[in-house]
Amino acid sequence: MIQAIFRKEFFKIRGPGLLVIAAHICILLYLYVATRRLFMLDHPEVVWYRVLHLGQIHFGLLKNIPLLSGILIACFQFLPEMWGERFRLSLHLPVPPGFVALTHLLVGLTVYCAMALADLFGLGLITGLFFPWQGIKISLLTALPWTMAGAGAYLGMALALLEPNFRLKAVNLLIGAGITGLYLQTVDPGAYEPCLALLSVPLGLMMLAVLLPVFRFRCRRVG
Amino acid sequence: MTPVIHVEHLSHRYGKRYIYKDLNFSITPGKIYGLLGKNGVGKTTLIKILMGFLRPVSGRCTVFGEDSHALTPAARARIGLLFEGHLAYEFMSIRQIEKFYAPFYPSWDERIYYRMVKKLGLSPGHLIRQMSCGQRSQVVLGLLMAQQPELLLLDDYSIGLDAGYRRLFLDEMRDYLAQGNRTVFLTSHVIQDMENFVDEAIFLERGGNLMTTSLAQFKTDFSCFRLPVSANGSTSGMNREQMLSACPMLKNIEIHKDHWDLFTFTPVRELENALKNTDIPGNLLETIPLSLEDAFIGYTGRY
Numbered sequence: 001m002i003q004a005i006f007r008k009e010f011f012k013i014r015g016p017g018l019l020v021i022a023a024h025i026c027i028l029l030y031l032y033v034a035t036r037r038l039f040m041l042d043h044p045e046v047v048w049y050r051v052l053h054l055g056q057i058h059f060g061l062l063k064n065i066p067l068l069s070g071i072l073i074a075c076f077q078f079l080p081e082m083w084g085e086r087f088r089l090s091l092h093l094p095v096p097p098g099f100v101a102l103t104h105l106l107v108g109l110t111v112y113c114a115m116a117l118a119d120l121f122g123l124g125l126i127t128g129l130f131f132p133w134q135g136i137k138i139s140l141l142t143a144l145p146w147t148m149a150g151a152g153a154y155l156g157m158a159l160a161l162l163e164p165n166f167r168l169k170a171v172n173l174l175i176g177a178g179i180t181g182l183y184l185q186t187v188d189p190g191a192y193e194p195c196l197a198l199l200s201v202p203l204g205l206m207m208l209a210v211l212l213p214v215f216r217f218r219c220r221r222v223g
Numbered sequence: 224m225t226p227v228i229h230v231e232h233l234s235h236r237y238g239k240r241y242i243y244k245d246l247n248f249s250i251t252p253g254k255i256y257g258l259l260g261k262n263g264v265g266k267t268t269l270i271k272i273l274m275g276f277l278r279p280v281s282g283r284c285t286v287f288g289e290d291s292h293a294l295t296p297a298a299r300a301r302i303g304l305l306f307e308g309h310l311a312y313e314f315m316s317i318r319q320i321e322k323f324y325a326p327f328y329p330s331w332d333e334r335i336y337y338r339m340v341k342k343l344g345l346s347p348g349h350l351i352r353q354m355s356c357g358q359r360s361q362v363v364l365g366l367l368m369a370q371q372p373e374l375l376l377l378d379d380y381s382i383g384l385d386a387g388y389r390r391l392f393l394d395e396m397r398d399y400l401a402q403g404n405r406t407v408f409l410t411s412h413v414i415q416d417m418e419n420f421v422d423e424a425i426f427l428e429r430g431g432n433l434m435t436t437s438l439a440q441f442k443t444d445f446s447c448f449r450l451p452v453s454a455n456g457s458t459s460g461m462n463r464e465q466m467l468s469a470c471p472m473l474k475n476i477e478i479h480k481d482h483w484d485l486f487t488f489t490p491v492r493e494l495e496n497a498l499k500n501t502d503i504p505g506n507l508l509e510t511i512p513l514s515l516e517d518a519f520i521g522y523t524g525r526y
Contacts, residue, residue, distance in 0.1 A: 094300035
């Protein structure tokens, strides 16, 4: 049954998902070109000094990409479900609604994580071509919270899109924006390192919170 | 016999407007029930409540003995639900949607589905979003039939269908019902289709007044009598409301330029006497033959 839901979600998001993947590849290519340009304009030791000692981020472009990807994946996944309230079709299936909701989230998060890991891998690879291993480590530690912001944006959008009540939709959007903002603070590179494990807790809680709008959608009281 | 659906003291409202107050009815297994009523009387709302997508303000609904807002997966597996507008996942193809639903239903029979969609002459890879409303209805009905549910709930199955697809839909339903012990609860705006199809009609009116009868009985008992307008002139200028209050046996009055049409379940003699008591010459009444649609509109009112 999980397989059936995965297959349905694959059919739904494969087209727009491919566009997002293509956009990610283009951005990584641009990042490679931009990093290479740094070394063409300055001596390597100057660039290294700026990046490794002064904390300049050479991949700042990546900061908002996971956020946008998370929002887009949630929209591709849940807007067709809410259009004409088609999600009722899945919620009438003879399985618990919580199972349906979590499986949908699992699909979205799997797609998002695949993209995010590809981004991190690409970033590591590009950084590794030009910097020593300390550069790779600091880059990944800087980009990891941004990746978590994308997951937060995905869950926040799911929370808002699945909510049947418009006022609560707005509240859920604010909650999603607030939690996502936690991961996007302007701090020194790698400054989030000590609290990365702690920062994953709100994401787990958001995942469970998505069950609430789904239950409200499944069995709402209007009157 | 345990009812398939049991509705007890059901009340529901949107804002301050009550859709029903104290609605009560039951449906027994093995029959086809048609829920009939004008737009806005709450037919779709009732289906939503029965399937647990809406919690009523008060009262209780059970389906297969379970509270409708807490149906277990096992109960849902016994129910085939057609959403208004033949709702389907339109990004999937004929084959993909069958593969999606099949693992959820233990009695799934793909032969039923493919037998029905074969009539469309489309390839299995054809996307649902590229289908007409009629073609989509056949796919959706095929999915419902392949589930082999004990109860079919069809919310306005006729919407967007031409006469041919409506006929095809009803023919498929008959085949389904021939397998025995199957129950259908449907709503429709096309009253003619109901005539030779439903066993029991449930007439739902604004405010939740409800009448359950067979359509044959309804057609026999419900009558229209025409009163020439000149006769009204001799009734002290009674208006519609006064007339309805003076003759409580009247269900509805339609006022036309040169005549009034009086709708009632009462035999003509009794109506004549009642009219005479209000100084209206009842002997001028003319019996008007009614089609089922005329009778339905006469019963529910035109607007």
